[in-house]
Structures are given as C-alpha cells and as structure tokens.
Amino acid sequence: MKNRLKVLRAERDWSQAELAGRLDVSRQAVNAIETGKHDPSLPLAFRIARLFEMRIEEIFDDGDHA
Amino acid sequence: MSPKTKAAAPLGPGEERSRQRRRRQWMYLAIAGCMGGVIGGITGFYDEGEGNLFTGGAEAMTLPPLLALAIAAGLLAAFLALPLYGFRLIDDYKRERNLVAFTGGCLAVIAGYPVWAVLHAGGFVPKPHAFGVFAIAYVSMTVSFLYARWRL
Numbered sequence: 001m002k003n004r005l006k007v008l009r010a011e012r013d014w015s016q017a018e019l020a021g022r023l024d025v026s027r028q029a030v031n032a033i034e035t036g037k038h039d040p041s042l043p044l045a046f047r048i049a050r051l052f053e054m055r056i057e058e059i060f061d062d063g064d065h066a
Numbered sequence: 067m068s069p070k071t072k073a074a075a076p077l078g079p080g081e082e083r084s085r086q087r088r089r090r091q092w093m094y095l096a097i098a099g100c101m102g103g104v105i106g107g108i109t110g111f112y113d114e115g116e117g118n119l120f121t122g123g124a125e126a127m128t129l130p131p132l133l134a135l136a137i138a139a140g141l142l143a144a145f146l147a148l149p150l151y152g153f154r155l156i157d158d159y160k161r162e163r164n165l166v167a168f169t170g171g172c173l174a175v176i177a178g179y180p181v182w183a184v185l186h187a188g189g190f191v192p193k194p195h196a197f198g199v200f201a202i203a204y205v206s207m208t209v210s211f212l213y214a215r216w217r218l
Contacts, residue, residue, distance in 0.1 A: 014080065020084050022083070029159035041158045
C-alpha cells in the first residue's frame, strides 16, 4: 500500500527513530511502512493519522478509487 | 564551530523512547542468552550418564533429581515464559516476522517427522529421535525468521 509517511516525516524534520518513538513502534516498523513492505494495523494507522492530524486516507492509498 | 566542538542536538521525545525500546530489547536478548548459557553449562557439567543431548542420546543422560527439576523449570522459563513475554514487547511488524518463524518451525516438524520416519523405514537414515525433531523445529524457525527479516 502506498503512503505519504516519508514525506510527512521529512516535513517535520523527524528521523525514523523519532517517528517510531512517537508511534510506540520500532524504527524497523517505520522503515517497512515507508518502503511499502508492511501495511500497518488499523490501530497503528489511526495513531499515525492522529499524530499528523490527518485522515487515514490522506496518508494511505490502497489504489482502489472506484 | 568544528564538528568536534558542536553540541549534540537534544533528543526528541520519540528518539528517547526509541532508545529505551532498543535498550529493553538488548536486555531481553542478554537475559535469554544468559539463561541459555547457564542451563546448557549446568546440564553439561552435572550430566553423569553416557548420553549427549546433541547426538540423540538423551535417554542415557542422568542428572540429580532436584537439579533436573530446576533445569526443567529453567527451560520452561526460557522456551515458554520468555518468548511469550517477548511477544508483548514487540510491535506488529516484528510480531509478524516472529509468526512467520514459528509457522516455519511448526510446518518443518509436521512435514519433517513423517519424512524422516519413512526414510528410516527405507533404511536411508537413523531412527527419528526427540532431539532431532527439536533441532528441525529450531533450525527451521531460525531460517524462517531470517527469510522474513530480509525478504518480507
């Protein structure tokens, strides 16, 4: 699943470790989500959305726009 | 200001939490390693029989009864309590990789034991033994974990 996590993180000048700590996950998890290797669980997606004060679909794109 | 005299930037709250998480994880690994070393060392030191756990001769091992009970408790802690506690420490991503590892170990035993048994029946390999089955599970689990870590 595509996402804007890396861009949003860069806009705030946060490292992966900084974002990981704010989300209470490992840095490897942030890296895996950013590179599209891992889709976050729904609770984590909500935490990400709240942290960036956006809606989930503004951050994640499953490519299904039907 | 030269790089040597430049003050280090203060850690953000997220960076600090990430460091704590890493410290906790290393502590967990150190405790697991120590437990394994102590259990293995004591078992090897006090074994009074002719058997060897690593060559399939576990039935010929003998240990003082109280020590055997203590080692059994230690093994339960190391192979059951500690991993279950570890699952609570890690996040969804790492839990997923660990589940791949456990699945690999489980499937290897389910497929490996009958294959080993029929190969023994055909005279190709020695009789299946408990440590061999344990080793199949452990090695497969490790290989599956490494696969999940680098490929998934």
